[in-house]
Amino acid sequence: MKPSPRIEKLLSLFRPGAFLADVGSDHGQLVIGAVDSSLFPRAMAIENKKGPYARLKAAVEESGHGREIVVSLSDGLDELDPSCDSLALCGMGGRLIAEILERGKAKLSPIKQIVVDAHSERPYLDERLLALGFVSSSAVYFEERGKGYSLERWERGELGRPRSSLERKYGLAPFAFLQNGYRAFLERERDKSSLLSENGGLPPEKRTEEKESTAELERYLHENA
Ligand SMILES: C[S@@+](CC[C@H](N)C(=O)[O-])C[C@H]1O[C@@H](n2cnc3c(N)ncnc32)[C@H](O)[C@@H]1O
Structure with missing residues (x-):
């Protein structure tokens, strides 16, 4: 399947x-x-749920990669193979992703890159990833059927400066990777804030x-036009 x-x-x-480990693999794509x-x-x-796990196992078998892909019914990083050097945690809330990483942090030392797609609480996830010794190194903002996704790669490193107030509110990626589709996201956030600021309720x-x-967003977008 494509x-x-x-x-x-x-x-x-x-x-x-x-060796990639995908936590919360579901369909296995x-x-x-x-x-x-x-x-x-x-x-x-x-996968930690039996229904998705059964689907996942069937999809991996059907793909013909049953020898290369290990399928595990387990929670977070509990059964992570120590040879894994890369992680994916996608299609989950930022807080859940952060909790999975925190709970499994003893197993993170061989991990060089983590790709995340958090559909909420990105600034919270940023804070936890930075504390775990990773820094955002590539990202793209992507929309599909009217829904926005912030897709990010984090690698070993440090930010080396405090986060700005905008970064603490919207996450690091929109400002570090402004051209990768994030401009439209920031323009929409500016318009949302503007409407809220006029809401008498x-x-x-x-x-x-x-x-x-x-x-702040207006100034940032103007200075980075
Ligand atoms: C919405 S799906 C996302 C699937 C896929 N990663 C994607 O981005 O399209 C989230 C999956 O994560 C699984 N999940 C949630 N918490 C988990 C955990 N602690 N350990 C393993 N899997 C988990 C859920 O069962 C669900 O199948």
Whole structure:
């Protein structure tokens, strides 16, 4: 089966590696695509729920990569193979991704890159990834059927400076990778903040906060036009 456009974009973010572990693998498109394209010679697909696990196992068998892809019914990084050098945690909330990484942090030392697609709480996830010794090294903002996705690769490193107020509110990627589709995202966030700042139903302090965000985003977009 051909990977979806979002999975194709996720695959394009990886540096070629030795052994990929995809946590929350579900349909298995990412691991199958990774091995199919020779991006990784081996992969591990991890699922903690029986229904998706059964589907995943069937999809891997059908792909003909049953020897290269290990399928594991387990939680987070509990059964992570110590030879894995790359991780994917995609299609989950940022807080859940951060919790999985935190719980399994003793197993992270061989990991060189982590590709994440968090559909919420990205600034929280940024904070946790930075604390774990990773820094955002590539990212793309991508829309499909009206839904926005922030797809990011993190690698070993340090940011080396405090995050700005905009980065703490919207995440690091939109500012580090402004040209990769993020401009439209930031313009929409500016318009949303502007509408909220005029909403009389909101508490005055919230409206002031949104007014400040609008001005900050406007200034940033102008300076980086
Ligand atoms: C919405 S799906 C995303 C599937 C795929 N990664 C993608 O991006 O298209 C999230 C999957 O993560 C699995 N999951 C959630 N928490 C997990 C955990 N702690 N360990 C392993 N799998 C988990 C869920 O069962 C579900 O199949």
